[in-house]
Amino acid sequence: MMAQVLAAVIFVAMFLLIVSDKIERHIVTLVCGLLTLVLVFGVAMQSMPAVIETLNVKSIFTLQFWYAAGSAEESTSGINWATIIFILGMMIMVEGMAKAGFFRWLCMKLAKAVNYKPIPLFVTFMIMSAILAMFIDSITVILFLAAVTVELAKLLKIDPVPMILSEIFCANLGGSATMCGDPPNIIIGTSLGYSFGDFLTNTGLMAGVSLILIIVYFYLVYRKELISENAMTVDASTMPDPKEAITDKKEFIISSIIFACAVVMLVTHAQTGLTVAFIGAVVAIVTLLTAGKYAVELLKKVDYKTVLFFIGLFVVVGGLEQTGILEIIAGFIGKVSGGNTILMLAIIIWVSAIASAFVDNIPFAATMIPVIKSLAMTQGVDLETLAWTLSMGTDIGGSATPIGASANVVGTSVAAKNGYIIGWGKYCKTAAPATIIVVAVSMVIIFVRYC
Amino acid sequence: MGKQVIISIGREFGSGGHEIGEKLAERLGFKFYDRKMLDELAETKNISIEYLEKYDEKPKRWFGSRTVGAHTNSMEEIVAEMQFEYIQEKADSGESFVIVGRCSEAVLKGHEGLISIFILGNRQEKLERVKERYQLGDQEALAKMKRHDYKRKQYHNRHADGKWGDSRTYDLCINSSHLGVEKTVDILQKYVEERM
Numbered sequence: 001m002m003a004q005v006l007a008a009v010i011f012v013a014m015f016l017l018i019v020s021d022k023i024e025r026h027i028v029t030l031v032c033g034l035l036t037l038v039l040v041f042g043v044a045m046q047s048m049p050a051v052i053e054t055l056n057v058k059s060i061f062t063l064q065f066w067y068a069a070g071s072a073e074e075s076t077s078g079i080n081w082a083t084i085i086f087i088l089g090m091m092i093m094v095e096g097m098a099k100a101g102f103f104r105w106l107c108m109k110l111a112k113a114v115n116y117k118p119i120p121l122f123v124t125f126m127i128m129s130a131i132l133a134m135f136i137d138s139i140t141v142i143l144f145l146a147a148v149t150v151e152l153a154k155l156l157k158i159d160p161v162p163m164i165l166s167e168i169f170c171a172n173l174g175g176s177a178t179m180c181g182d183p184p185n186i187i188i189g190t191s192l193g194y195s196f197g198d199f200l201t202n203t204g205l206m207a208g209v210s211l212i213l214i215i216v217y218f219y220l221v222y223r224k225e226l227i228s229e230n231a232m233t234v235d236a237s238t239m240p241d242p243k244e245a246i247t248d249k250k251e252f253i254i255s256s257i258i259f260a261c262a263v264v265m266l267v268t269h270a271q272t273g274l275t276v277a278f279i280g281a282v283v284a285i286v287t288l289l290t291a292g293k294y295a296v297e298l299l300k301k302v303d304y305k306t307v308l309f310f311i312g313l314f315v316v317v318g319g320l321e322q323t324g325i326l327e328i329i330a331g332f333i334g335k336v337s338g339g340n341t342i343l344m345l346a347i348i349i350w351v352s353a354i355a356s357a358f359v360d361n362i363p364f365a366a367t368m369i370p371v372i373k374s375l376a377m378t379q380g381v382d383l384e385t386l387a388w389t390l391s392m393g394t395d396i397g398g399s400a401t402p403i404g405a406s407a408n409v410v411g412t413s414v415a416a417k418n419g420y421i422i423g424w425g426k427y428c429k430t431a432a433p434a435t436i437i438v439v440a441v442s443m444v445i446i447f448v449r450y451c
Numbered sequence: 452m453g454k455q456v457i458i459s460i461g462r463e464f465g466s467g468g469h470e471i472g473e474k475l476a477e478r479l480g481f482k483f484y485d486r487k488m489l490d491e492l493a494e495t496k497n498i499s500i501e502y503l504e505k506y507d508e509k510p511k512r513w514f515g516s517r518t519v520g521a522h523t524n525s526m527e528e529i530v531a532e533m534q535f536e537y538i539q540e541k542a543d544s545g546e547s548f549v550i551v552g553r554c555s556e557a558v559l560k561g562h563e564g565l566i567s568i569f570i571l572g573n574r575q576e577k578l579e580r581v582k583e584r585y586q587l588g589d590q591e592a593l594a595k596m597k598r599h600d601y602k603r604k605q606y607h608n609r610h611a612d613g614k615w616g617d618s619r620t621y622d623l624c625i626n627s628s629h630l631g632v633e634k635t636v637d638i639l640q641k642y643v644e645e646r647m
Contacts, residue, residue: 020513021525139519303520360517402524403517413522416529419496423526424515 003044007319010035011367014316019359026305029312029363036319045322054078054318066278077321077370079314082190082277086180087137088307089280093258094140095298096287100252102259103144104245106132111152112242116234118156119226122163123215125149129167130174130211134181135263138171138407145171146414156234161420162222165427168411169214169399169434175407176395177207180266180276183310184365184394188387190277191369195270202388203395206445210396210438217437221430254290258283310362317366326367330374341381342451345389346443348372352393353439357400365394385450392442400435402427455564456481456547456647459555461607461621464599465577467632468570469551474636476549479643484541484550492533506530508552510605531610552603556621557611566646568639569621576628 014032018025041050052058056078059065065082097103110128114120125145132141145167146160153160175182179189179199189199219226246252265272265279288295320326337344348368355364368390376383398405402412402424408431412422458475462468469485476483489507493500506526516525523529535558541548542559556567572580581592604615613620623642627635 021511021516021518022513024518143522305520403515406519409517409519409524410522412524413519413529416524416526417532419498421498421502421526422524 003040004323004325006044007036007040007316007323008325010040011316011320014313015359015363018363024305025360026309026312029309029316031312033312033315036316040319040323047322050318050322054315054322056081056314064275066275066281067273068275078318079311080187080190080366082275083183083186084307084310086186086190086276086280087183087310088302089282089284090136090180090262091302091306092284092298093255093262093287094136095301096251096291097136097255097259098140098144099247099294099298100255101245101247102252102255103132103140104148105242105252107145107148108240108242108245111148112236112239115236116152116156116239118158119219121152122166122222122226123219125163126166126170126215126218127211129170130177130207133171133174133407134178135259135266138175138182138405139410141171141174142168142407142411143414146411150414150418150420151240155239159225159420160418161415161422161426162218162225164411164415164420165422165430166214166218166222168405168407169218169431170211171407172395172399172405173207173211173214173438176392177204178266182395183362185391186276187362187366188369188391190275192373192383192387194384194387196266197270198384199391200267202384203391206388206392206442209445210441213437213441214434217434218430251291255287258286258290261286313363313366317363317370320367321370326370327374330371330378333371334375334379339379341379341385342447344375344379344381345385345446345451348386348389349393349439349443349446352390353397353400353435356394356397357404357435361394361398361405365390368394382450385446388450389443389446392446393439396435396438396442399438400428400432453547454647455542455545456643457542457555457559457562457565458549458643459559459565459567460549460551461556461567461569461615462551463571463577463616464596464603465581466570466572467580467627467635470632471570471627471636471639472549472551474632475639475643478636478640479547479549482541482546482548484538484548485552488534488537492537496533502526503530503533507534508603508606510602510609527606531606535610554607554610557607557613560612566643567621567623569616569618569624570627570635571616571624572626573628 010032014028017023017028037051041047041054054077060081106128110124111121114124129141129145146164149160149163149167153163176185177200179185179194179196185199185203188194262279262283265274269276269279288298291298333344333347337347352364352368372386372390373383375381376386399408402408402422412427415422460468460472473483486507489500489503493503507530509527511525511527516523534553538550538553538555538558542562556565559565577596578589578592581587581596582589585592585595587595607615618624625635625638630638
């Protein structure tokens with residue numbers, strides 16, 4: 001009982017501190033993780049096995065961690081090292097691509113391809129945002145896309161805000177389509193043993209249908225601005241040349257090949273048996289080896305704070321798991337829904353979406369995974385269905401407000417620094433209804449397909 | 452152009468720090484930067500001045516914004532960063548100036564020509580000044596003073612390493628209540644001229 005209370009208090013304190021944004025979030029999770037190890041496992045439970053199981057270091061040294069024949073990957077509790085290694089590997093690869101000018105080149109190339117016309121540009125950037133976010137983190141996607149959008153908007157004399165808001169939404173939507181698109185999906189996939197293909201055929205389908213609707217929605221919402229702006233004609237020769245974005249041709253080609261290989265490895269990993277941890281490690285090593293003297297520079301640019309944030313977070317969630325609190329929550333959800341699967345799924349998708357709109361969706365998803373595991377065991381609901389429901393709820397819910405997801409923060413920050421202020425009202429006016437539409441559509445697809 | 456001098460003035464609300472800074476700038480023939488730098492920022496960034504003023508020298512609210520790496524969507528933080536950049540640009544341009552608030556002593560820390568000053572005051576004198584200036588009663592004036600000082604402190608300590616009002620943060624701290632505005636300016640002018 002004491003262990004449960006301590007674990008819950010530490011968890012709630014961690015969440016409040018993350019939301020308040022006063023202390024950097026990796027410090028919050030690391031200190032709370034340390035408190036979990038000392039107070040919950042040490043003082044209250046006096047259980048060394050709980051510490052060992054939560055730290056989960058042993059799993060890294062198993063063959064299954066790197067190569068898993070069949071689709072089953074890691075499914076232990078505690079620190080999810082597969083997620084951490086994968087994210088770290090992708091960060092290094094993305095740094096290499098950014099340094100070579102890949103993202104800026106891609107944005108400029110596509111803008112040129114549509115002759116810098118606002119409506120085609122608007123639609124193309126939305127689709128590009130969604131597709132890129134399927135494979136790389138949404139922060140990087142939006143960082144480059146928003147910067148180029150502002151630059152182009154200034155040259156084209158249009159308001160970049162409608163474009164930035166729709167790009168942010170599509171980055172979050174694209175991230176929900178694959179296992180590696182959004183951190184909650186990576187955690188769900190590695191914890192429950194689902195593959196890239198599993199996500200693509202389930203959450204990917206929902207994201208694809210939603211993307212079509214969302215393009216229409218944003219077009220209707222912003223058509224007035226876009227149509228009036230569309231009347232402007234631009235001399236393409238006065239616009240920046242995409243080639244100028246490439247800082248080093250050799251590096252550009254190498255980073256593009258590494259990215260293509262990473263995509264192929266991810267898409268086929270269920271067939272090849274290579275785990276995401278393996279893929280992450282390989283892309284990182286190859287990027288560093290080919291970077292030569294810039295390898296140290298790339299390593300320095302990696303966001304280690306996010307990696308530390310994950311480690312601390314997994315320990316705190318491990319505390320909740322070991323003390324059985326998450327089973328109590330699962331039991332409560334089961335009781336409220338009265339064994340009705342449809343009601344249970346509706347509760348999970350909407351609660352996840354609403355929570356993710358206001359708090360970081362990563363800790364929320366990490367906490368909910370053991371809950372849905374327990375629900376599947378005790379209530380007999382299909383675990384896969386619960387996983388896709390949780391994934392869509394957490395990934396899409398984050399789009400509703402400016403603080404819901406990292407891409408929203410980066411996009412609104414880039415816009416504000418360039419003089420385009422996007423407050424809560426402006427943001428939520430279009431993003432909140434879009435979020436509701438996508439969550440509702442996903443829920444209907446889940447009901448029709450799985451119930 | 453002579454040696455560059457940048458005078459950074461931190462101040463308690465009601466201490467007359469702003470007026471002292473303005474007079475000091477006038478006597479030394481320096482430019483004076485205060486809240487009005489927002490006008491220039493509003494023009495260059497094409498943002499409404501009311502919007503910038505709303506978030507000027509304010510601490511970040513506890514809810515409603517988030518930080519991701521080096522990016523934040525807190526308007527208080529964005530306005531602060533815009534001003535820090537502005538101050539840095541002015542300092543890099545080589546001009547001599549007096550600047551009030553905005554963590555300038557921390558932003559320009561290590562700058563060769565920087566002289567950092569903090570102006571405080573006795574509670575009663577500050578209260579009288581606030582009452583007169585804003586036409587307020589005792590309670591309202593006191594509440595206003597407390598509110599502003601609290602916000603300045605929060606804002607400063609979020610962005611700077613040294614603590615707001617801590618003598619170790621500044622080259623010189625002076626209580627303006629003892630000598631009044633004019634004589635405090637005299638003392639400060641002498642001090643600055645000695646350092647020039």
